[in-house]
Amino acid sequence: MPAVLFVCLGNICRSPIAEGIFRKLTAEAGADIHIDSAGTGHWHIGEPSDPRARRVGEANGCPMNHRARQLTSADFARFDYVLVMDSANMRDVLAWPGSRKEKVSYLLQWDEENDDLEVPDPYYGELGDFDMVFDLCYSACAKLLEAIQNSHLD
Numbered sequence: 011m012p013a014v015l016f017v018c019l020g021n022i023c024r025s026p027i028a029e030g031i032f033r034k035l036t037a038e039a040g041a042d043i044h045i046d047s048a049g050t051g052h053w054h055i056g057e058p059s060d061p062r063a064r065r066v067g068e069a070n071g072c073p074m075n076h077r078a079r080q081l082t083s084a085d086f087a088r089f090d091y092v093l094v095m096d097s098a099n100m101r102d103v104l105a106w107p108g109s110r111k112e113k114v115s116y117l118l119q120w121d122e123e124n125d126d127l128e129v130p131d132p133y134y135g136e137l138g139d140f141d142m143v144f145d146l147c148y149s150a151c152a153k154l155l156e157a158i159q160n161s162h163l164d
């Protein structure tokens with residue numbers, strides 16, 4: 011079973027939104043994929059996702075029950091795809107002990123319509139910023155799922 015990990019800084023906004031979207035899309039597609047998210051930072055370990063993130067998820071049929079956790083070295087062995095949200099995440103993830111750079115990509119790389127690969131950090135923003143994160147992640151998650159399904163055909 012392919013395994014997919016979404017990574018951002020705090021693991022309370024962007025990566026749990028992407029996780030929630032990807033759970034919904036894989037369920038709809040009947041795909042069997044292990045899905046999780048994690049943060050490079052430790053500040054929010056154990057916390058539920060930001061209420062604004064949960065609100066945009068719920069409004070779009072992607073309920074989020076994730077509790078924040080920090081990335082670990084073991085994640086690079088466990089997961090086949092490690093999707094980061096911005097260039098700071100990319101730098102931190104590539105420098106992580108045990109990092110496997112062939113597994114790491116920007117989430118937005120999977121949607122060729124994106125010129126800019128950054129999912130902007132909405133933490134200090136407003137509700138509209140969370141809507142924008144949702145939309146960016148949604149299109150890229152759909153493309154990612156398609157690519158995974160095509161590459162795991164028997």
Ligand code: 4NP
Nearest residue numbers: 018019020021022023024133
């Ligand atoms: P996220 O957003 O990386 O999308 O979860 C953030 C959440 C918390 C903080 C920064 C970004 N923070 O500095 O606590």
